[in-house]
Every structure is written in structure tokens, then in C-alpha cells.
Amino acid sequence: MRVLVCPDKFRGTLTARQVADAIARGWRRARPSDELVLEPLADGGEGTLDALVPDADPSIPGFRRIERSVTGPDGGPLDAQAGVRGRTGADRRRTMAERGWHAPSGSGSSTRRERRSGKEEQRC
Numbered sequence: 565m566r567v568l569v570c571p572d573k574f575r576g577t578l579t580a581r582q583v584a585d586a587i588a589r590g591w592r593r594a595r596p597s598d599e600l601v602l603e604p605l606a607d608g609g610e611g612t613l614d615a616l617v618p619d620a621d622p623s624i625p626g627f628r629r630i631e632r633s634v635t636g637p638d639g640g641p642l643d644a645q646a647g648v649r650g651r652t653g654a655d656r657r658r659t660m661a662e663r664g665w666h667a668p669s670g671s672g673s674s675t676r677r678e679r680r681s682g683k684e685e686q687r688c
Contacts, residue, residue, distance in 0.1 A: 565595070565598045568603065569601065569603070571604060571605065572605055573615075575610070581615070583604070613627070616647045629645060630646050630648055631644070
């Protein structure tokens with residue numbers, strides 16, 4: 565049997581990748597002949613880039629992590645992380661909401677920068 569394992573993180577304890585690996589270890593003990601496909605997921609908040617960017621194994625196709633300074637909604641600099649794969653960019657807009665910022669200006673600067681660098685698709 566082919567089994568698709570797609571967990572989210574366990575906040576404060578395990579990343580989505582670690583949860584997927586733990587599920588796989590248990591599954592393989594019970595059913596060693598099954599084929600497991602591990603695809604960690606995230607809901608767009610904390611852990612999204614960790615699910616998109618497979619730090620543990622660079623041979624896994626996915627996004628690579630980049631760090632940039634963007635203008636935050638309060639006009640000051642904001643260190644931001646994003647993921648890039650080919651001509652697709654992904655970032656985590658929720659960071660501003662977690663800091664109590666509600667102005668949309670900071671989120672647009674990262675999108676404009678990615679468009680100028682040739683990205684055709686932006687996932688947030």
C-alpha cells in the first residue's frame with residue numbers, strides 16, 4: 565500500500581518534518597512493506613517556510629530559504645525570510661500581524677522585490 569503522510573507541526577515541540585518522520589517510524593514498525601510518501605504541510609503561519617524548505621536534506625526538491633530586509637508597515641526595517649523555487653516565491657505575511665502591525669505596506673515590498681527579480685508567482 566502507498567501511504568501519504570502530510571502533517572502540520574506540533575507547535576512548540578516538533579516541526580512538520582519531525583512529525584512526518586515520527587509517523588513514518590511508527591508506521592514502518594507496523595507495516596514495513598508499505599511505501600510512505602512524506603509531505604509536511606503548514607497552514608501559512610508559523611512553520612510554513614520550514615515545511616517548504618527541506619533543511620535536513622538538500623537533495624529534496626523544494627524551496628531554498630533567503631533572508632532580506634524589507635520596509636515594515638511602521639516604516640522601519642524588518643528582517644524577513646522567504647522561500648524561492650525557480651520563478652516562485654513564498655513568504656510569511658503573518659509575521660506583521662503577530663507583531664501587532666496592520667498596515668499593508670510592508671507586505672507589498674517583498675512582493676514587488678520578488679517580481680523585479682523575475683518571480684512569476686508569489687505564495688503567501
